[in-house]
Amino acid sequence: MSTASSFSVIQAAARSTLLILCFFAGLTGCARLGERMERVELPPGAPSVEEILRDLNQNEQSLKGFRATGTIILQSPELESTQVSRESVIVYQAPLSLHVVGRKYGTRVVELICSGDAFLLLLPTEKQYCYKPLGEQFSKLTTGEMAREIFQPEIWSNLPPDRVRLVGFYPESGSAELEIRYPEQKRRRLVKVQGLPWVVLENRLYDARGNLLAETLKRDYYVLDGIRFPREVESRFPSETAWMKMSLRKIELNPPLENAPFERIGALAEDAERAGYVFVERTSELSGEPQSVGMPETWLDDDPGGE
Secondary structure (H helix, E strand, O other): OOHHHHHHHHHHHHHHOOOOOOOOOOOOOOOOOOOOOOOOOOOOOOOOHHHHHHHHHHHHHHOOEEEEEEEEEEEOOOOOOOEEEEEEEEEEEOOOEEEEEEEEOOEEEEEEEEEOOEEEEEEOOOOEEEEEOOOOEOOOOEHHHHHHHHHOOOOHHHOOHHHEEEEEEEOOOOEEEEEEEEOOOOEEEEEEEEOOOOEEEEEEEEOOOOOEEEEEEEEEEEEEOOEEEEEEEEEEEHHHOEEEEEEEEEEEEOOOOOOOOHHHHHHHHHHHHHOOOEEOOOHHHOOOOOOOOOOOOOOOOOOOOOO
């Protein structure tokens, strides 16, 4: 991978704040915010909202973090073409701590550390870094919000009952759909789940006008010690023209993370400066020239061949 391509991988990773996963297309005909939540008639046997949220919350409470190797595929306006990195190491700690190291032929070419809204991007071959203790604001979402959409869009146990309703139940596929409203933010969310037990398959966040802000798909769930975890995640942020897919392998759930760098993100930024790294104010100003690219027409396809 060339230096420019390595840098491009970082930019796209910053825009999704995780260098991990993939984002998709919108739903048509969605209701606008501010409408009264009417009762929806569902077929017999439909689950209750409480039952679905209980399963989602139990799984969330059980999954404290993971360590995995995997392939990351990225597209964004900064990329001349789709970028594929098959030598990534990803460490995640709930709720919003992430450490990603991308290597090429054993050489570290990109490193991303997130802790809440804060993030640190390192380009070792370029000796550049971008550190944002409060995150970075893009056109519609902050980097922290992007990270939440991918990993943990909701604290399921904290959702007020009057904000959630079951709007669809499909017995033939064992799936259901929830609608969640946020009046104070003028946003709404649609979540497709599948049971039993219930897991999230699709998550879409909309603004007040019904525009899609973020979309995440999850599949190929992995089960270990009763914890359900997707091997494949794909995300799309239309307003940022960013798309990302992460395919995980060699997954270790709830590993010891005492040496993870999440709590030392500020000190690591200072270490980078002392090591001669040049500070860059915004990720869009890192090495490389922005290029316009189209969004992929399909999602969750097999990994493209070659790099």
